[in-house]
Amino acid sequence: xxxxxxxxxxxxxxxxxxxxxxxxxxxxxxxxxxxxxxxxxxxxxxxxxxxxxxxxxxxxxxxxxxxxxxxxxxxxxxxxxxxxxxxxxxxxxxxxxxxxxxxxxxxxxxxxxxxxxxxxxxxxxxxxxxxxxxxxxxxxxxxxxxxxxxxxxxxxxx
Amino acid sequence: xxxxxxxxxxxxxxxxxxxxxxxxxxxxxxxxxxxxxxxxxxxxxxxxxxxxxxxxxxxxxxxxxxxxxxxxxxxxxxxxxxxxxxxxxxxxxxxxxxxxxxxxxxxxxxxxxxxxxxxxxxxxxxxxxxxxxxxxx
Numbered sequence: 001x002x003x004x005x006x007x008x009x010x011x012x013x014x015x016x017x018x019x020x021x022x023x024x025x026x027x028x029x030x031x032x033x034x035x036x037x038x039x040x041x042x043x044x045x046x047x048x049x050x051x052x053x054x055x056x057x058x059x060x061x062x063x064x065x066x067x068x069x070x071x072x073x074x075x076x077x078x079x080x081x082x083x084x085x086x087x088x089x090x091x092x093x094x095x096x097x098x099x100x101x102x103x104x105x106x107x108x109x110x111x112x113x114x115x116x117x118x119x120x121x122x123x124x125x126x127x128x129x130x131x132x133x134x135x136x137x138x139x140x141x142x143x144x145x146x147x148x149x150x151x152x153x154x155x156x157x158x
Numbered sequence: 159x160x161x162x163x164x165x166x167x168x169x170x171x172x173x174x175x176x177x178x179x180x181x182x183x184x185x186x187x188x189x190x191x192x193x194x195x196x197x198x199x200x201x202x203x204x205x206x207x208x209x210x211x212x213x214x215x216x217x218x219x220x221x222x223x224x225x226x227x228x229x230x231x232x233x234x235x236x237x238x239x240x241x242x243x244x245x246x247x248x249x250x251x252x253x254x255x256x257x258x259x260x261x262x263x264x265x266x267x268x269x270x271x272x273x274x275x276x277x278x279x280x281x282x283x284x285x286x287x288x289x290x291x292x293x294x295x
Binding site: 003006008026029030033080081082083085086087115116118119120121122123125126127130139140141144145147148149151152 | 243
């Protein structure tokens with residue numbers, strides 16, 4: 001498969017968007033104890049990531065970059081000869097984990113059990129944000145490594 | 159305990175466990191690979207495992223390899239040459255293997271390896287070769 005040009009600034013903005021949204025949901029739920037409304041950001045983020053995986057023009061943070069941040073010169077473009085598939089795969093994986101996190105956070109269970117389910121749901125969301133941070137800061141993309149492993153085992157056409 | 163503290167504790171434990179497993183995996187792979195052989199050469203060289211999907215290879219590893227100057231770098235597609243990749247326990251990309259002139263793996267770097275580190279490892283491979291030559295002379 002041929003390489004194309006991928007603007008890595010769009011990927012970085014996407015990662016920053018994931019980190020900020022999860023942190024707002026996490027600390028918002030902490031500050032506004034008992035108010036789960038702010039936790040709705042987690043399923044919303046999951047939907048944004050999954051939509052962006054299958055229809056890139058619906059990727060909210062990337063569109064924010066292409067329509068606002070790049071034209072205004074706030075974020076400079078960084079085109080790299082690359083393949084978009086591993087990045088899309090990683091984004092989709094993040095979306096799936098946020099979907100699992102959302103199910104756990106909004107699972108209708110009694111108050112005692114909800115400490116566990118909401119806690120686990122938030123932990124998964126925090127891990128997604130942590131991996132986005134590692135990618136943003138150090139360029140290490142775990143989803144891309146999983147994509148490589150699947151390709152190596154012939155499970156996907158990498 | 160607050161839900162948020164529980165979430166932080168769980169996420170922290172997962173990160174620590176993952177880091178520990180990764181370190182153990184890399185150490186085990188290094189142990190298995192050290193001494194593995196490939197073709198001989200007149201000078202120490204580098205086996206560079208990469209792939210079309212590896213972004214860090216293009217953005218970080220290749221510029222670092224270019225800084226090494228005239229060192230021989232054998233680029234290997236880890237997917238296309240799976241047998242060779244398996245011999246060197248390549249589980250992540252990029253992976254760089256510093257080979258002695260005799261074709262023996264001296265150092266294995268899983269993940270991005272900066273030019274300075276590779277330079278140091280190559281110097282070690284050269285001095286080792288010199289010592290062996292002196293000993294057999």
